[in-house]
Amino acid sequence: MFRDNIIAIQSVDAKNIPANDLGPREQEEADEPVREGMQYLFDNKFMKAKATFQVKASIDPLYALGLGAMAFIKDVEMAMAALATAYTVAKSQIDNSGFKKPLKESLSQYFTSFLSSNSTGLPASPPPTNVASQRASTQREETPHFIPNGVLRAHVVKAECCLLMSVLQLAQESVVGYLKCGLNLRQAYNSYSIVWQEYKRMGQTYTQYMDRDTVSAIQFGIGTVHLILSSMPAKILKIFSTLGWKSDKQLGFALLKVCMEGQGIRAPLASLTLLAYYSILTSFTPQLYAKEMMGPAIECLLDAQKHHPNSCFFLFFAARIARVARNMPLSTQSFTFAAESSRGEWAEVAMKQMSDYEIGFNYALQLDWERAASYFEQLSREKYWSPAFSKYFVGACYEMLGRRTEGILAFAEVPQLAKDQQGRKTYIDAYVQKKVEFFQRSGYQDMDFSLPGLELLLVMNAFEQMDKESLEKSLALVQRTLELIYDREKMEYNIRLRELVPATTPPDYYDQRAILLLIKSSVLNALKRHKECIAHLNWILDHKHCLKVESWVVPFAYWESGVTSWGLGNIRKSRKLWQLALACTKYDFEYRMAVRLSLAINKCDEAGINFIEQKPSKGLTTNGRKRMPIVHASSC
Incomplete structure (x- = not known):
């Protein structure tokens, strides 16, 4: 089983991980199997991808990251374990390289970063060197000293492990999850900063010292961090306040698009990131973003499908886009294709459950409560995501159908299912548990005054997707x-x-x-x-x-x-x-x-819009009350 392989990788001996002394061109040639593995992954050939990544996963951080990316698709705990292992391999390779930056250079870079006012949204660049000093330096030493490519490569893998772990923690939508997410983003920032500093110092000659996939990894990582931070509310951004980055959504888009155009190892991941971001905008706030983001989302999807036309991941996002466009038949068909395209492969169960959840939700949006109930009943039995939510959804569907007895029987199972979640209890578990307790207070006698199915669509902000x-x-x-x-x-x-x-x-x-x-x-x-x-x-x-x-x-x-x-x-x-x-x-x-x-x-x-209201020239009105600014609709 895949889980057993992940556990085996965790037992690697950090001291025996060899240093990487390959040059940029040698590295690009050596990484060709990883590139093939990513092709397999996005062409639904999961077993081939797994076999490819496993070859060197215990000694090479990029191979270990490939397994982590695969586990990311299937199971949160498995993914966290795999990414932690890849992080260990990367860190060990850095430690075993024996490379140490000169103390003078390290101190100079540290104080420059510390004292500079960074508003660019990127890690701080080194100070410019004047021409005279540059010539003098060239005369003293013709070959500049940069961190070796193998060490830079390990740094970006280490950063990417932290970044992917932060995304998993962000998806938990809890205070603890956000705190852990902030810590992992900070660790990712530190590693990306090291590589970014070297990249800027190399100038136009960076291709001589850094392989192209490490460059694209910087673009992918920094771009993704910017999109994450740009979507976070102020109360959550306080957790990330020590990062030192000012989020820049447009820069995030630009870097991810450059990564996609480079068609390197991380190009399909960049496409997925952009599609996920478009999906968040159009599902969380469809009233504001659906029309604006539909065009870029379709453009990104079509570009990704040129290279991976049958990828279950891109079919899945095609279905999400069709739903936003209120084309439910096409959406359901695409979700079905996404599940079928991975049949007989390692990701079969995960993709089927994800697709079944979305198809069930599609039927609810069409008020087809009978079919929706059948999908969520199956998901509850399979203990997908939140069994309590799935069972509550079943009860809500039966209530909407007028089959109250069956609905009550389903509701009665919810409290125990929510309790079984223990430490993994989500916001949705708390919600459905409270709803059932509310129904039980009147002995289900007041159910005539509730429409639980429509209420679920309300809290998911889903009415915008209905015809x-x-x-x-x-x-x-x-x-x-x-x-x-x-x-x-x-x-x-x-x-x-x-x-x-x-x-x-x-x-x-x-x-x-x-x-x-x-x-x-x-x-x-x-x-x-x-x-x-x-x-x-x-x-x-x-x-x-x-x-x-x-x-x-x-x-x-x-x-x-x-x-x-x-x-x-x-x-x-x-x-x-x-x-x-x-x-x-x-x-x-x-x-x-x-x-x-x-x-x-x-x-x-x-x-x-300028939301700073001007203070009135006189502080009080004739009745002694503070005067409030008058806002006319036309002024908006």
Whole structure:
């Protein structure tokens, strides 16, 4: 099994890892098998790729990184172990090289980096050398001293291991995950800085001293770090504040595109990174980025598929792009092809589960709850990602179908499944567990007032991907459910008109009504009927103090209010509302929503709006209150 091979690699003897003294051209020739291994990997020939990488994985860091990249696809724990092993091999090769930079040069570089004000978004460059001193240096010593190519190559592999581990930790969407991500990004930064300094010192002659795949590795690594940092909200960026980089999204795009065009070992990884970034933008904030990013995403995909037309990875992203374009049949077909293309190979199970999850979600977007339930039932049995979430999704589908008994039986399994996650419990596990507990308080008697299937689409910000007919059906269903709440409230208030001190408590359906109004507003926003949202969102925010259970509703209401304002052309108001959402804390979707809000606020800032309001010339109005600036819609 692949896992056994990873464990075997971890037992390597660091002292016996040979130093790498190959020159750039010799290295490029020696790395040809790795290049072939990457071709196998992206042509769905996983067993051949694994066999190729395993040949020297215990002594060569780039081969070990290849195995780490493969494990990245299949299993988080396996990937972390494989990447840690590759890191050890790279570090050992550096330590065993015997190369030490001159002390004077190291100190000079350190103080230059420390004292410089770095706003370029890249590791600091060495100070310029004047012509006279350069000539004198040339006369003293004709051959410049650079770190050997083998050591530079090991440094970028070490950095890339940290970078890939940080991505895995970032995907956990937890405080601990972000902290670990920050530490790994800092380690990656340190190694990339060493190579970048040498690359800049080499100037136009860098090809004489560095192999082309090490150069492309710098482009890939620094470009990826910039895209990661540019999408992070301020509260998370504080964790990364010691990095010394100022994120630059455009520079990140440029470096990754240069890496792709070079067609080196990391070119397909650069394509995947860009596609993943486009996917995040268009799925987290489709209201703002879907139209803008659709063109670049398709261009990137077509370019990648020229070189790997049947790659299951690129087919998977083709399906994600088709979903954003609201072409569900094409999306489902592409997910199916992605799974089938890896059949009989090492990644078969992983790709099938990923595709099944997305196909099940596609059916939910089409309100085909029967088929969606069958997919998530299978995923729950296979314990994919979050079994508790999958089982809750099954219960939600049955409830949407009117099969309440089956839905309740599915919900009843959720708490134990969430408990079984233990240390791996995610934000979504916490959410579904609380939802079931909420249903259980009334003995499932108030299920008529909830639409759990549509609520899941709401929290995933998925209504933008539904077609108009499905949106209209959802809107009608929400309206009928709101009327049921009104009828129940009317009945219970009538009892209080007839009986003195009745045994029943006053009606309290604020949480249910708030969620339904939030769903309704989100659907209306997706239909571009923005003005109709205003009254519903105002009701939620006016009654936020009445919400006892669903703490996530308030920041989501601010989010939808911002979307409404954006649709009405009031971008300044959108930004203020999203800032209010960002101030909300301690709810299940906090960090996922924080990323969404950060991307939205960045979009506002890109619009070139000056949000610094001018202070009034007089501090007080005639009634003694502080004067507030007047903002007109036309000023936006």
